[in-house]
Amino acid sequence: xxxxxxxxxxxxxxxxxxxxxxxxxxxxxxxxxxxxxxxxxxxxxxxxxxxxxxxxxxxxxxxxxxxxxxxxxxxxxxxxxxxxxxxxxxxxxxxxxxxxxxxxxxxxxxxxxxxxxxxxxxxxxxxxxxxxxxxxxxxxxxxxxxxxxxxxxxxxxxxxxxxxxxxxxxxxxxxxxxxxxxxxxxxxxxxxxxxxxxxxxxxxxxxxxxxxxxxxxxxxxxxxxxxxxxxxxxxxxxxxxxxxxxxxxxxxxxxxxxxxxxxxxxxxxxxxxxxxxxxxxxxxxxxxxxxxxxxxxxxxxxxxxxxxxxxxxxxxxxxxxxxxxxxxxxxxxxxxxxxxxxxxxxxxxxxxxxxxxxxxxxxxxxxxxxxxxxxxxxxxxxxxxxxxxxxxxxxxxxxxxxxxxx
Numbered sequence: 520x521x522x523x524x525x526x527x528x529x530x531x532x533x534x535x536x537x538x539x540x541x542x543x544x545x546x547x548x549x550x551x552x553x554x555x556x557x558x559x560x561x562x563x564x565x566x567x568x569x570x571x572x573x574x575x576x577x578x579x580x581x582x583x584x585x586x587x588x589x590x591x592x593x594x595x596x597x598x599x600x601x602x603x604x605x606x607x608x609x610x611x612x613x614x615x616x617x618x619x620x621x622x623x624x625x626x627x628x629x630x631x632x633x634x635x636x637x638x639x640x641x642x643x644x645x646x647x648x649x650x651x652x653x654x655x656x657x658x659x660x661x662x663x664x665x666x667x668x669x670x671x672x673x674x675x676x677x678x679x680x681x682x683x684x685x686x687x688x689x690x691x692x693x694x695x696x697x698x699x700x701x702x703x704x705x706x707x708x709x710x711x712x713x714x715x716x717x718x719x720x721x722x723x724x725x726x727x728x729x730x731x732x733x734x735x736x737x738x739x740x741x742x743x744x745x746x747x748x749x750x751x752x753x754x755x756x757x758x759x760x761x762x763x764x765x766x767x768x769x770x771x772x773x774x775x776x777x778x779x780x781x782x783x784x785x786x787x788x789x790x791x792x793x794x795x796x797x798x799x800x801x802x803x804x805x806x807x808x809x810x811x812x813x814x815x816x817x818x819x820x821x822x823x824x825x826x827x828x829x830x831x832x833x834x835x836x837x838x839x840x841x842x843x844x845x846x847x848x849x850x851x852x853x854x855x856x857x858x859x860x861x862x863x864x865x866x867x868x869x870x871x872x873x874x875x876x877x878x879x880x881x882x883x884x885x886x887x888x889x890x891x892x893x894x895x896x897x898x899x900x901x902x903x904x905x906x907x908x909x910x911x912x913x914x915x916x917x918x919x920x921x922x923x924x925x
Contacts, residue, residue, distance in 0.1 A: 576640075614832075699768070709764055777802070884898055
């Protein structure tokens with residue numbers, strides 16, 4: 520059986536990486552690729568890729584806590600030996616985004632199972648100043664995070680002298696500048712190659728190529744001046760063109776200062792605030808030590824706060840402009856990811872493409888209201904469930920049931 524799919528090369532590579540699908544390539548077109556595969560494998564793979572494939576890349580200098588962060592979040596054992604460049608191959612892990620709303624709705628609706636949204640984390644080998652010139656392991660590892668949606672900079676703030684420091688001092692701002700430079704150089708390399716490849720089409724007067732060339736040259740000029748593309752004002756059309764190349768400096772980023780709050784200089788904090796750089800201060804070593812404790816055990820030890828790494832996941836959703844809506848019933852309660860400002864019809868498409876195509880209406884209720892009512896039956900009696908059209912803007916925490924004429 521042959522199935523036709525519209526899927527990009529980059530998405531295809533992620534699909535193969537996560538599922539190791541055995542497929543036979545039948546035909547390759549500009550945007551269409553045909554595969555001969557077992558139906559269940561392709562459906563499962565695409566479901567993961569498009570609806571559960573939010574990914575975050577972890578970068579930093581050697582021994583700043585990248586792999587500790589990775590291991591803490593995913594509870595997956597990776598090599599975090601105290602030695603520079605110990606992480607040779609990219610480590611990839613997927614973690615469920617635990618959500619109390621899913622838990623409470625599942626209990627209220629007596630759901631057979633709960634399904635959370637997920638985030639994929641990719642940890643690469645440590646970079647050093649001069650990586651583009653071959654220092655350390657070079658910047659070739661940056662290619663491993665091209666497919667991610669956002670990037671987390673791990674910056675060392677902790678003072679522990681027992682942990683090898685490849686830099687001369689504890690200086691988060693200096694580390695940030697080094698990482699900015701390496702990512703910029705990688706992007707400059709990508710853009711330069713593309714500009715060179717456009718030469719023939721430009722000579723024959725191709726308008727689209729000329730437009731693309733102008734946008735690429737503008738981006739290259741910004742990078743040459745030490746500017747980060749994500750911090751530049753780009754027109755929607757310019758952003759659309761640049762996004763095709765998975766540039767590293769155009770991705771949203773979070774700065775994680777690894778250490779105690781008292782170890783981060785006030786001047787550093789003020790600098791991040793002044794420049795509107797989203798940052799968190801987390802003691803990763805401490806979080807790692809508490810990784811296996813349940814909430815009850817944390818309370819017994821006098822630890823009243825939730826794991827600080829939950830803040831990182833929330834921050835990732837925030838900078839990517841994502842929200843969560845929910846579906847709930849006897850079979851399952853599920854959390855779904857959607858971009859902020861999207862409509863109910865788009866939400867239907869996240870659940871199933873036919874729901875978007877044949878959308879009729881959406882029945883919507885706030886998750887808190889559904890709990891207060893005690894279930895859907897009671898909510899209908901009280902008139903708490905609204906009927907919304909295709910232009911309704913979905914809000915974080917909406918419980919939705921799509922009506923479609925399939």
